[in-house]
Amino acid sequence: MANVTEAALPAVVLDLDGTLVDSEPNYFEAGRALLEEHGVPGFTWADHERYIGVSTHETLANWRRRYGLSAALDTLVAELDDRYLALARAHTPVFEQMTLLVERLHRAGVPMAVASGSSGSAITAVLAATGLDGLVGPAVSAEEVPRGKPAPDVFLEAARRLGAAPVDCVVIEDAEPGVAAALAARMRCVAVPSVPVAPDDPVFSAAGLLFPEGQASFRAAETYDWIMRVPAV
Template sequence: ANSGSFHFAAWQETFAKRGVNFTKEHFTRLFGTRNDFIIRNVLGEELSEENVKSIVQEKEASFREKAKGNIKPFPGVVKLLNTIKRGNFKLALVSSAPKENIDLLSSELNLEGIFDCIVSGREVAESKPSPQIYLLAAEKLGAEPKDCIVIEDSPFGVKAAKAAGMRCLAVTNSHPKQDLEEADRVVDSLEKVDLITLIQRV
């Protein structure tokens, strides 16, 4: 979904209250990682766990306020998900975001019930590029990592998928092609991606 601009605005607002200018460069570099990873990267590793949790809650409340009613899917996403589902393949929604954000996006895009499992960043100890979140998704699906295909749009996400031993299709929604070249295939949009492309060409 086109949620990046709302995340960026929420981070800018949250960090500005703490005297930090959170730039587009910061956001692009850290995109796809977990909130605690971003906060410690920007404000320092010495922050207490309590402070980090407080900042996360503030930022995510701001994000949900900005995003509600304004979320739209990237072209081809919903059609591809429905095609995969009709093909009797299992689907997992895997995100570094907290569960509340995932629920909001699923509701806004009318995707409730389409996924066989949902895995949020809170369920694993390490943020992407660690493969933990994807390995947990495979475990929940009852699938071998080598049989899984990940659709990603961030360099950290691509690294995580490949480290998990999975195939990866990257989409240039938020990063240029050269930043995603570790993926098995990179496309500009999911509009022309079908099951044959996913299974045979990734």
């Protein structure tokens, strides 16, 4: 394909958990252990899947109501962060094809940001531990905006920090709330579902590029070409 000039470069906004890195097992274990400590045993992976793509703050607010937890919300957020960070620093795999994509975008000079529902401390720790902090630019946490996904706030803030118009941004996401947020922000979206989705799922089907088998079917080269293709006006 022809070289893309710097003026025509898109901006790319990447979700972190389940998209760039395989962190959901760590979040599941951290949440399971926290709930057990607070007298709620039996938290399962199926239970965890309900909260994939939902911010940490909103997840724990839901758990306080759902499970009748008496601890303050800020206390629970801090406890979950501590548990998660201990696991994340020990081992957080980066998806191989995502690494190839990010490296290629970086070489091409494409501006990139991370926009995540995780806490700022968790995002910083994971990016540093995986070396991704040297490839991507600013990182925006849901803590820094009024509303988490599926509201578009975190993606719009990432675009602002990159100095890019929302319509010139491409979001890469694994979860339905994130895809909905990208579409609400009027950004193109690459969807790589972390959980199985129905072929006619209305949210995932609206993504510009969908890998229905998730990370198993995701291909860096195909995604790079799609990102760099200037959309028709």
